[in-house]
Amino acid sequence: MNRKTFLELLSERVLFLDGAYGTEFFKQGYKGAVELLNIDTPKVVEDLQKAYAEAGADVVLTNTFSANRLKLRSMGLEEYIRKINENAVKIARHAAPGKLVLGDMSSTGMFVRPLGDLDFEEAYNVFREQAALLIDAGVDGIIVETMSDLKELKAAILAIRNVSTDIPLIAHMTFEADGISVTGTSVEIFATLMNDLDVDVVGINCTLEPKDMLPVFMRLAEYCHKPLSVEPNAGKPLYNKGVLTYKSTPEEFAVYMADFVELGANLVGGCCGTGPDHIALMSKYVGKQKPRQRTVRNDQFLSSxxxxxxxxxxxxxxxxxxxxxxxxxxxxxxxxxxxxxxxxxxxxxxxxxxxxxxxxxxxxxxxxxxxxxxxxxxxxxxxxxxxxxxxxxxxxxxxxxxxxxxxxxxxxxxxxxxxxxxxxxxxxxxxxxxxxxxxxxxxxxxxxxxxxxxxxxxxxxxxxxxxxxxxxxxxxxxxxxxxxxxxxxxxxxxxxxxxxxxxxxxxxxxxxxxxxxxxxxxxxxxxxxxxxxxxxxxxxxxxxxxxxxxxxxxxxxxxxxxxxxxxxxx
Amino acid sequence: MNRKTFLELLSERVLFLDGAYGTEFFKQGYKGAVELLNIDTPKVVEDLQKAYAEAGADVVLTNTFSANRLKLRSMGLEEYIRKINENAVKIARHAAPGKLVLGDMSSTGMFVRPLGDLDFEEAYNVFREQAALLIDAGVDGIIVETMSDLKELKAAILAIRNVSTDIPLIAHMTFEADGISVTGTSVEIFATLMNDLDVDVVGINCTLEPKDMLPVFMRLAEYCHKPLSVEPNAGKPLYNKGVLTYKSTPEEFAVYMADFVELGANLVGGCCGTGPDHIALMSKYVGKQKPRQRTVRNDQFLSSxxxxxxxxxxxxxxxxxxxxxxxxxxxxxxxxxxxxxxxxxxxxxxxxxxxxxxxxxxxxxxxxxxxxxxxxxxxxxxxxxxxxxxxxxxxxxxxxxxxxxxxxxxxxxxxxxxxxxxxxxxxxxxxxxxxxxxxxxxxxxxxxxxxxxxxxxxxxxxxxxxxxxxxxxxxxxxxxxxxxxxxxxxxxxxxxxxxxxxxxxxxxxxxxxxxxxxxxxxxxxxxxxxxxxxxxxxxxxxxxxxxxxxxxxxxxxxxxxxxxxxxxxx
Ligand SMILES: [Zn+2]
Ligand SMILES: [Zn+2]
Ligand SMILES: [Zn+2]
Incomplete structure (x- = not known):
């Protein structure tokens, strides 16, 4: 799917993203590197994606969140990079025929200079490698999510666009409740840079439950000129007797997601703690809707x-x-x-x-x-x-x-x-x-x-x-x-x-x-x-x-x- | 003679003032208050004025330089104020028929507040009294000369104009070689106020010999918009074996006075040390001349x-x-x-x-x-x-x-x-x-x-x-x-x-x-x-x-x- 078609689709109705992968595999008792499932037990991945498709998701993400060379290296899995990414795309296609498959990417796990030692060009090359693997394997687009460093995100965006200028690209950062990332970047700084960079959809995900993400999303919606996506967590994670639970019920989640749609979200889905139940109730509760027209700030900003x-x-x-x-x-x-x-x-x-x-x-x-x-x-x-x-x-x-x-x-x-x-x-x-x-x-x-x-x-x-x-x-x-x-x-x-x-x-x-x-x-x-x-x-x-x-x-x-x-x- | 006639005359040719009175009487051995001559020995005054008229002076001054009530009081002559002023006008008329007779006025000899204790209104009344006596006695105009305090001069001008708005009025101050009076007023301050006040001719006299007065006169000529008069001393006074002499010769004086005419003077005469010889040579040397056109500063000034x-x-x-x-x-x-x-x-x-x-x-x-x-x-x-x-x-x-x-x-x-x-x-x-x-x-x-x-x-x-x-x-x-x-x-x-x-x-x-x-x-x-x-x-x-x-x-x-x-x- 090219960008034009994707953007037309987005302008017609609100699309549903899927829910979490990591936390779902964890609930099922899987404790290792979830990317290895793509090679060892693809059925587990496929079943979850099928469940998401059946729950009403228009989009499923490949199980490749950590499948970049640096992150894999830190887990001792560097040699499997090609296989993990290629398999992930095949599994998703198989699990959710007719749905959009987005290659999922996230942080290298290392800090780019000056926050850490990773050179911008190294990060760029790492992202470029994974993007090329995913795109060659036939994804419909790419989502870069849960990024906390705007500079690392920028490297990813430039790398992905170096591989393809025609593929749909969604860029996410994750913010604390005050709307500032752990690296000091506000959602406004993020939004105003994303307005310029060659991305199609801008979004936020993870860290916050819907209630806390709503005010941050409102700020994003005020400053960002592009279609918006949002994936809150299911709630604050609670460890109780060795069991990880998230406190929002799927019902609460669904109601909140309707609010995000009211505020202008074009793509809604779930992050940590959300599963097929959340997505099912959300897609049912929100239903087929035309995206809202938003009023955005039209003035200009410069930022560091x-x-x-x-x-x-x-x-x-x-x-x-x-x-x-x-x-x-x-x-x-x-x-x-x-x-x-x-x-x-x-x-x-x-x-x-x-x-x-x-x-x-x-x-x-x-x-x-x-x-x-x-x-x-x-x-x-x-x-x-x-x-x-x-x-x-x-x-x-x-x-x-x-x-x-x-x-x-x-x-x-x-x-x-x-x-x-x-x-x-x-x-x-x-x-x-x-x-x-x-x-x-x-x-x-x-x-x-x-x-x-x-x-x-x-x-x-x-x-x-x-x-x-x-x-x-x-x-x-x-x-x-x-x-x-x-x-x-x-x-x-x-x-x-x-x-x-x-x-x-x-x-x-x-x-x-x-x-x-x-x-x-x-x-x-x-x-x-x-x-x-x-x-x-x-x-x-x-x-x-x-x-x-x-x-x-x-x-x-x-x-x-x-x-x-x-x-x-x- | 009214102002209009006087100013027409001034515009036609350079007029000659007379020379000194006090220093001439002193040369003749007279040591008392020269104003008393008007009563005691009018012949002495008349002879001098005749000499000036014969020397070519167009204007003779009455022998009333100190004949204001305050100055006369300081000399014990207050009771003679009317007689002195009235006689002075009669003597001048008789001595110089056909010539202009200007009533001569000068300082009260006291300092006006804040320089001294004399109130401005007191000074005003003193000048008003003398001006009225002179004008009633039939002078053609009034000259206020040798004034070193601009404020006292202002009192005199206002007083004279209170008596008559139709009489020609010449206002003089006396300056040091730096162009500043002993009370701190510069010739420019004097000139720019005189441009506004209701006087007909503005001039400087006394204190300086021609050579030193020339640069001061040039400044006056640059700042003053009205006809100008000038009466330098004959030179620096020298006491030698009890005899007072002035070092400029009448020849030198005449040559300098021609320079003042070149610079725009409308009325030229002499102050201390000048006598009929100076006036005779001056009138001969300068001759009948049309007054020069001057270039004056046209901008505005405010002053204290x-x-x-x-x-x-x-x-x-x-x-x-x-x-x-x-x-x-x-x-x-x-x-x-x-x-x-x-x-x-x-x-x-x-x-x-x-x-x-x-x-x-x-x-x-x-x-x-x-x-x-x-x-x-x-x-x-x-x-x-x-x-x-x-x-x-x-x-x-x-x-x-x-x-x-x-x-x-x-x-x-x-x-x-x-x-x-x-x-x-x-x-x-x-x-x-x-x-x-x-x-x-x-x-x-x-x-x-x-x-x-x-x-x-x-x-x-x-x-x-x-x-x-x-x-x-x-x-x-x-x-x-x-x-x-x-x-x-x-x-x-x-x-x-x-x-x-x-x-x-x-x-x-x-x-x-x-x-x-x-x-x-x-x-x-x-x-x-x-x-x-x-x-x-x-x-x-x-x-x-x-x-x-x-x-x-x-x-x-x-x-x-x-x-x-x-x-x-x-
Ligand atoms: Zn998350
Ligand atoms: Zn997530
Ligand atoms: Zn003098």
Whole structure:
């Protein structure tokens, strides 16, 4: 089944996933690696899947949750990887003819850097191997579930899409009751990155019983633009005299699952503790329903692994990590000494930056490892979202692969080949993009800059990228070189009137002049009044930050409050 | 001779004043009070005046330099005041038939408050008495000369004009070589106040020999819009074996006086040490000349006794002396405790205010003495120029009489009778005026506010007041009350496009809101971009002051530098 058919099906009615495998085999007394059943006693697997099919599941999952090379290796089963995965698909097909069979994948069981020692590319290769086995064996799609690390999930998604761009793909994370994963990622951060990545359905599963999962799901439903799936546990696990039970009854479960459908779930099923009884009652109780239309947040967010920031009403991008023309900083970056980067990241967060621009200086002096390490170090200290200020497309891709969250790319020229290459990265890895209103030379007039932007808009549309993900830079030139700041102001005005978002590199204006802070602040105020949406600026400049707050207050908006409102929700 | 005839004559050719009286009588061995000659030996006076007339003087001065009641009293001659002045006019007329006879007046010899104990109104009455005697006796005009205190000169001018508005009036001060009088007033402060007061000719005399007076005269010529007169001493006085001589020869003197004519002098004569020989050579050497056209500074200035500030490129008016709604401050003002006023004046000067607004709070709790004392106290500490923020017209006049320099009046309504009363004070005492763009109620739209301003413009023109002396206030209303700040911005734009200067009360915008500094700063930036010329603001707000500097820098202007450029000149 290809993606188009799958998505059409999803738009027609709510589909039922199956229930748990591990906990069901455990109830039946099986205590070993459940993946081995695919080889040793396939009948056990087949019977459970038959039961799920009979209970009304539209979708059965292959018994391959832990069947990636690293996880199997930890269980001493590495040599069976091919057989386990291939058999799993055959068993499921046999057990549930006419049903959708999704290849089930989950964590490697190891932590990806910087949380652990596993390199992102290793994780990627592990997932790629399992995905290829499942897809070659003929699954209808893949579900990656119970992931607690957004970065590991990202590796899995990229790996699966490297094997097939045409297969349906469902991506799940698992959250605590506060909506934050054990690795610090909120459901909003997850949702907003999944909006960008090439997945078809976004969901949550495991950890929580339905009652506790409902508020987390509501947040997912508010932030995610894609079809949703959900698989709660049957309840909190209880050990009683050696017997594991889950406290929700199938009846309670079914009633709750109807609530998830009301809130917009497209696929509903069960995780730990749920069995065929839960699925049977759920499918009966929910019945054939058209999926609900949801109201989703339409604004934009940038995120790191642990911090999410709204773009509205204004995005402050801290400029201070920039080695251009600063020899000492450049040298420390070359030496992979990131002390100053981390220091500046922390300071800029205190100053009120929402996003941190990272410019490591002269790129021909650097290697891929420099960019990779910079992203890892900033992730390690839970930094703000990053603006990846990288000229070289290959270096940029390295940074984007390693990045956890939704970054800003700074920047693309409006020239077709340049812009296309950055849009490709944007589509693959997610995020937002600044597009300069110039192709090669700087247009002299606001009208010319607008024309360049409009050409870029056509290219962006042709790439299928939402214009909301793009800022146009109206180009700020140094006053000292005799430039007329009104050209930039007028360009902001024209771009804003055309419904486009704008971002400027503020400090360039006052380059070489005395009293830079005053000049920057004054110009920022005028720019915001003309509609500016974002600026890369020196957040150490109190005047600039204060004026920004004042400009927003004039419009009845507040920088801090809006962002805190989100933070409070998390 | 009336003023019109006198000014026509002045426009046709350079006129010659006479030389010294006191030093000539001294040379002749006369050692007593020279005014007594008018009674005892009028022939001595008449002979000197005949000599001056024959030397080519177009104008002779009456021998009444010290003939005011206070000065005569100090010499024990008070009882002869009428006779001295009346005889002086008769002698001059007789000595120089066909020549202009100007009644000569000078200082009371006492210091006016706050420099001394003499009350301004006492000085005024003393000058009024002498002026009335001279005018009744038939002088063609009056010259007030050798004044070193601008306040005493102002009393004399107001007194003379109280006797006659139709008599020609020449006002002189005397300056040290640095262009500053012994009481701290610069020639620019003198010139810019004289531009406003109802005098016909402005000049300098005494203290300096021609060489040293020339640079001071050049400054006068740059700042003064009226015809100019000049009377240098003959040189530095030298006592040698009991004989007083002046080192310039009549030849040197004549050559210098031609230079003054080249620089724009309309009336040239001599002060101490000059005699008929000097005047004869001067009149011969200069000959009949048409007065030069001068280029004068056309910008506006506000001043106190000792400080002058440019209005361009932007006028910062410090708002912090304001008792409205501040009970403790109000109480201290009622008790005539001006400690806090002086403290706030000093602080605001440090913060970068150019002018200091003074609002003593609820006026019905105050008396004329409160306003008078406030002005005196601020003068005593050499404060910045004041903005007299006074509602009651009588209190305002009291403050304006006492004020030394060119103040700002804050403010008039555009309503005819209200505006006329303030314009009358402006014409009488000098200064600049803020006119609100409202008559009774606040117009809702920018166009309506512009219309109100245009009505006010007609009233101002009808009063013969230069529009450059007026700021229009586009009205800033509290954001918190739901007002749209764009109305004010648009009003600023419309007024600016109409060639009018604008001033706002900035802080009103953020009344009752948190983070006022940011809001004020942001709005000020937008206002300056729209053309705003001045603002009453809280100069303690660093953000506001910084943004202002930045806005001006965008336009290639600098607040500090322009003002310092003037300060440096002084
Ligand atoms: Zn589970
Ligand atoms: Zn599960
Ligand atoms: Zn003299």
């Amino acid at each position: 692994r642990t911090v999410i920031k709204t773009v509205e009403p204004f995005l402050v991008i801290g400029e201070r990590i920039n080695a251009s023309g600063r020899k000492k900083l450049q040298k420390s970056f070359q030496d992979m000494d990131y002390t100053e980067i981390l220091n500046l990241a922390r300071k800029q967060e205190e100053e009120g930056s929402a996003v941190i621009d990272v410019n490591l200086g002269i790129e021909k002096l650097l290697t891929h490892e420099h960019f990779k390490q910079a992203v890892l170090e900033l992730d390690r200290v839970s930094s703000l979202p990053l603006s990846l200020d990288i000229q070289d497309a290959a270096f940029l891709e390295t940074a984007m692969r390693e990045y956890v969250g939704r970054p800003l790319i700074n920047s693309a020229l409006a020239r077709e080949e340049h812009l296309n290459s950055r849009l490709a990265l944007l589509k693959k890895y997610g995020g937002m993009l600044i597009v300069l209103t110039m192709e090669k030379d700087i247009p002299q007039t606001a009208q010319e800059r607008l024309s360049v932007a409009k050409k870029a808009v056509e290219i962006i549309k042709a790439n299928g990228v939402d214009l909301k993900r793009v800022f146009f830079d109206p180009l700020v030139l140094p006053l000292g070189a005799g430039s007329d700041y009104h050209v930039t102001l007028n360009t902001i005005k024209l771009l804003t009137e055309s419904g486009l978002q704008t971002s400027i590199g503020l400090s360039n204006l006052s380059f070489g002049l005395p009293n830079r802070e005053s000049i920057n602040a004054a110009f920022l105020g005028l720019s915001v009044e003309n509609g500016l949406s974002a600026a890369i600026l020196n957040s150490k400049e109190a005047t600039t930050m204060n004026v920004l707050q004042g400009c927003l207050a004039l419009k009845g908006k507040q920088l801090g409050t809006t962002q805190n409102a989100i933070d409070d929700e998390l | 006794r000792t400080v002058i500030k440019t209005v361009e490129p932007f006028l910062v008016i410090g708002e912090r002396i304001n008792a409205s709604g501040r009970k403790k401050l109000q109480k201290s003002f009622q008790d005539m405790d001006y400690t806090e006023i002086l403290n706030l004046a000093r602080k605001q000067e440090e913060e970068g205010s150019a002018v200091i607004d003074v609002n003593l709070g609820i006026e019905k709790l105050l008396t004329h003495e409160h306003f008078k004392q406030a002005v005196l106290e601020l003068d005593r500490v050499s404060s910045l120029p004041l903005s007299l923020d006074i509602q009651d017209a009588a209190f305002l006049e009291t403050a304006m009489r006492e004020y030394v320099g060119r103040p700002l009046i804050n403010s008039a309504l555009a309503r005819e009778e209200h505006l006329n009363s303030r314009l009358a004070l402006l014409k009488k005492y000098g200064g600049m005026l803020i006119v609100l763009t409202m008559e009774k109620d606040i117009p809702q739209t920018a166009q309506e506010r512009l219309s109100v301003a245009k009505k006010a413009v007609e009233i101002i023109k009808a009063n013969g007041v230069d529009l450059k002396r007026v700021f229009f206030d586009p009205l800033v209303l509290p954001l918190g009350a739901g007002s749209d700040y764009h109305v004010t911005l648009n009003t600023i734009k419309l007024l600016t496009e109409s060639g009018l200067q604008t001033s706002i009360g900035l802080s009103n915008l953020s009344f009752g809101l948190p983070n006022r500094e940011s809001i004020n700063a942001a709005f000020l930036g937008l206002s300056v971009e729209n053309g705003l010329s001045a603002a009453i603001l809280n100069s303690k707000e660093a953000t506001t002051m910084n943004v202002l500097q930045g806005c001006l820098a965008l336009k290639g202007k600098q607040l500090g530098t322009t003002q310092n450029a003037i300060d440096d000149e002084l």
